[in-house]
Amino acid sequence: MCIRDSIASELGELAERTETADRLARQLDADFKIAQETVAIGVHGLSEEMGHMLREQRQSMPDVRAFQRQAEERDEKAGAVGARRLLHRREHKRLRDPDAYVAEMLSEAAAEETPAMRKRLLDLATERKALLEKAVESDEFYLRKLAELESAQKKLLDAIERFDAFLDEHLLWVRSASRTQLQELGALPEQVWRILSPAGWLEVVAVLVHQATHSPVFVLLALALGVLLWRRRDLIGGIAAISDKLGKPTTDRFGYSLQVLILTLIAAAAWPLVVAVTGWQLRTSPEATDFSNAVGEALLTVAANFYFLRAFFLICMPRGLAAVHFRWTESSLGPLRSALNQLSWVFLPASAVAIVAFLLDPLNAGWAVGRTSFVIMVASLAFALYRLLHAKSGVLAAYLGRPDNRIFRRLHRLWYPALVIAPLALGVLSVMGYLYTAGTLLALLVETLWLVAGLLILAALAQRWLRVTRRRLAYEAAMERRQTLLESKQQQGDGQGTEESGALDVEEEVDLEELTDTSSDLFNTAIVVAGLVGLWMIWSEVFPAFRIFGDFTLWHQTVTAEGEEQVRPITLADLVLALFYGIITVVLAKQLPAVLEMILLKSFDMPSASRYTITTLTTYAVVIGGVLLVFNTIGAQWSQLQWLVAALGVGIGFGLQEIVANFISGLIILFERPVRVGDIVTVGDTDGVVTKIRIRATTIRNWDRKELLVPNKEFVTGRLLNWSLSDQVTRIVIVVGAAYGSDVDKAHELMREAAVENEHVLDDPKPVVSFEGFGDNSLTLLLRAYIDDLDLRVPTITALHKAINQKFNEAGIVIAFPQRDLHLDTNGPLHVTIDGVARAPSGEVT
Structure with missing residues (x-):
């Protein structure tokens, strides 16, 4: 009876969950249809009430993770019921013939058979067979209900995904509040007093006192934070003490940099952890009020940014990681510390006030105090970026002043104003009523800035590792040379004074060569790849919003698909995607050869000339593939480009034939390889080493370190002397x-x-x-x-x-030198003059 009640209860629960899922799916489909019809009117026509309704639907949407957990439990239950049904069917199959089943049981038991016993066993077998039939039917019914629940939940998940994708695409472009009016600023003092009123903060104190007296976890965390704050000065002192061990080959280790980084991160965590723990307790306390909840949420939100600001401030402190280990100049670290302090005292409090205001009054978007705080946030961020990245007084001033950074200096004129204006544009959006959009994009912008800062630290650590490694190798080589010098002098019998004459100052820092281009390119490529992956992870949540660009058609293109001509609209999204493909192609064309060179060098026993051929051809393939992908994205097809290609062919035949001939000759050189990078050749009256094989010309560096550009055509059609074509002899x-x-x-x-x-x-x-x-x-x-x-x-x-x-x-063999005969003309008198005649005291000539 209990088993039947349990099964009935489970079936009732399954039916209820199925009905709930069906009801939620129908409700979401109806809401989705209404939202689609509303948006079809035009995004710019949507009011802030519609935007608020859409955000409420986003917040009230069922949790997908809960349904995923239920799906896992349902699958486990279905597997158990299926296994149980299989056992029941197997047992039922044995009971098809009760007489044979009973006979088998008696033979296995080796008991004395009596008619009464056999009759009793037959009755039990028959009854067991009937029960198994009912159990199999019950299992099959249960599995059908599970299947119905799975179907209902699948429909619900599909509805959630459709609606969620729709909201992701349109919610960012919907106004979330009314435009800010100047008369609203008149209520600003009253709203500020509401946040700063003693009544609310007394509630916060009461909640914290309750947690301190009723939550052992809070007490333990408070004690741990107290110990961390007490030892914080010792941690900072340990960072400075390690600095004395750097710069000398006998004491310097890369592990010191990792140790300092860990100590810095621990020391920076003290006060941010206090903020985070306080916010957590305010949020989870049973005595929490609306005001304490808002304060707790604000503290939890700003704790992460507070930690990053403190960590980078300690990294940039004097005798810290950046100054001593990374060798960043004080002219760069000073503005960094100043900007980090400014953000700590302006950006963080303004963000906390804005969050509290928004949570206390979400319908009015945090009143005027919330919008004002948001404007202060973005203004402080823009000012910090303006000071940090200024071309003359910022952290990049020295780098921008180098003569070999002309391209970066030109690009700085583009991305520097854009980066400073971006936060200010978000402030304008918030004033216009797009608070949700501005808040979402500001959070992603801040995460992007932290990503860039983290990548800079990783790049500096990589350079530090290379510097320490090369210093150690150079020091070991110097010590080997010193030992060789001592041994050679001892063998020559000049052992006296060798210690003084051959000794090296082992504590003197060894001068290092510049990092190789390959290593630098490899690290740059790794940083670029990590940055692209990080940017994708950060901004992926707003990518669906850019699908709206697909609604803006720029032109139409006729394409042929499966033998039929179709009209394909080329949208703004296609143009942006083509631009993205172009940027990726340029990045790959510049960075991929260095990575491929390193892979071929490390993994294959391949000469430098072969590696150069592979990397060059790979670059050509990347560029050609990228160009084709860009043209295909904007709708250009070969059938439409062939006339342009034909026209270019005519122009090439007359005016560009030499360029094309040099390009084709370059390909022939790369494949046939009559000349390779590193070969010593003679072209005309120039002897030198081949250093580069480009699209148009090949570079030869002669023995005076002068570079000669020779058109590729000369190597194919002219006479060439290659000193190292087959061998070096x-x-x-x-x-x-x-x-x-x-x-x-x-x-x-x-x-x-x-x-x-x-x-x-x-x-x-x-x-x-x-x-x-x-x-x-x-x-x-x-x-x-x-x-x-x-x-x-x-x-x-x-x-x-x-x-x-x-x-x-x-x-005694004399090496001869030219001899000349001198003939004097004796046809006339010879004038002889003797200079420098000295006379003795007696007057005689000596």
Whole structure:
């Protein structure tokens, strides 16, 4: 009886939940239809009452997470009932023949069978069979009810998703309050007094006293916060103490920076945690009032921004993480600390007052005091951004003043005014009555600013890690050189004074080279990718609102789909999307080659020339794909572009043939690879190294570090000498002029010895010496030797010249020099003058 009552109760609950879901789905569909009809009139015609109604519907909308949890419980219940029905069916199948079932039971029990026993067992088996039939029917009925509930809840979830998507698309563009009138400011003193009145704050004190006396959790949190506040000065002192260990190879570690960062985050959490815990207790107390709830919600909301402001302030303090570890200048840190202090004392209190006002009177949008507080918030934020990012006095002044940042300086003129004006525009929206829109966008803007600040800290940490790593490697290399110097001097018997002459100041900071372009590009790419992902996560909640741009048609385009021509509207959303694709293409074209270069370098044993070919072709593919995607988004098709392409072809045939020839030649060079990056080539009278292969021309840097731009066509159609095409082996020729009368065989032997003793000269092919001829002033002797690295050509020639000169001097062989005969004209008298004649005291000439 109890089981039947339980099943009946569960079935009744299922029926009630199904009916509730159906009713909510019908109600949402009706509200959705009304909202659609209202919005169809025109968004600009919607009143603030309609906007308030839509927001109330958003707040009263059923919680999707609750239905998802119910769906999980329903699935678990359906699985259990299904398993139970399977067992019942299996048992019922065994009871199809009661006689056989009873006989099987008796045989298994090995009991003595009697007619009465057998009859009793048959009756029980028959009764069990009937009960199993009813159980199977009950399970199937229960599963049907679960299926009905699933269908009803699925319809409800679909209705919620449709309505929610509709609200996301239109709610941001609906006025949430009436326009602010000047006469409303007359009630501002009274509204401010309502917030500051002692009665409300006495309620707050009473709630906190109640929590302190009735909530052990509040007491424990208060004690923990007290300890944190007490130890806060020690944490800051520990940050300053670690600074003394930095800058020296023997003591500096990257772990110190992580340790300081953790200490900074802990020290900054003290007061924000006090604010957050107080707000939490005001919100959860059973003695809470409307005013205490509003204050608690405001404290909880501003606690996160308060923490970020305090954390960045401590990061920027003197002898802190930014000053000592990141080496940020005081000219940048000073304005940062000032702006953070200003936001802490203006932005945060204004935001708290605005939240309290909005919560106390949501129908009137927080009265005039709420709107005034919001305007103060955005004005303080705009002023802080104006001071921080100013081109001459802001934190970027030194960076903008560098001559190699012309592009960034030009872009600064665009994004700097836009970033300063954005908060002010939100203030204008709030005055016009779009408070919901302004509040939502301001929250996302603040989150974006914190994201940028966090990425800057991550980038500075990455640079700090590279700096410490390179310093340690440079120090170890210096110590190895010192040890080698000591050992070499000891082997030469000059051990005295070697400690003084070869010692290095181990505490002196080792000068470092600049970070490689590849590493910098890799970090920049990682920061850009992280920033894009973060921006997507922050702004994704308002992306549906931009679907409204799809209602603004710019032009129509005829497209062919499945063999039929259709008219497709090109909307403002398509244009924005095409612009977004263009930006992504530019970013990928600039940053992807560096990432691909690093991946190929680390994962594959591939020469630099092959890596350059792959990265260049990948860049071309990205650009072509991006251009095609942009044109496809705005409705351009090949059938419509082919006439333009044909016209361009005619123009190319006459005026741009050289450019196209160079582009095609560049592709041939990349695929055929007669010239690779890093090859040593001779073009005309220029010798140098290939450094870049671009679309139009190839860059060759000669030995004077001058760069020569050679059109790609010259490499394909002209004559080219590539010194390192197949291998690096090259021949060097040493010409020696021995004086007449020298022993030629001895000279050959000495020249051959000099070549054999040189470590860079190859044994195969072996060096060859020859007697080339009789010169005007000397006997011409030649040494031909081979080396396997073109970079060693000049050092090897120098070493051979020095060795041959030394050996000839030791053997007494004179290296001849030009001789000239001087003929005097004796047809006339010769005038001889002797200068500097000295006379002795006696008058004689000496």
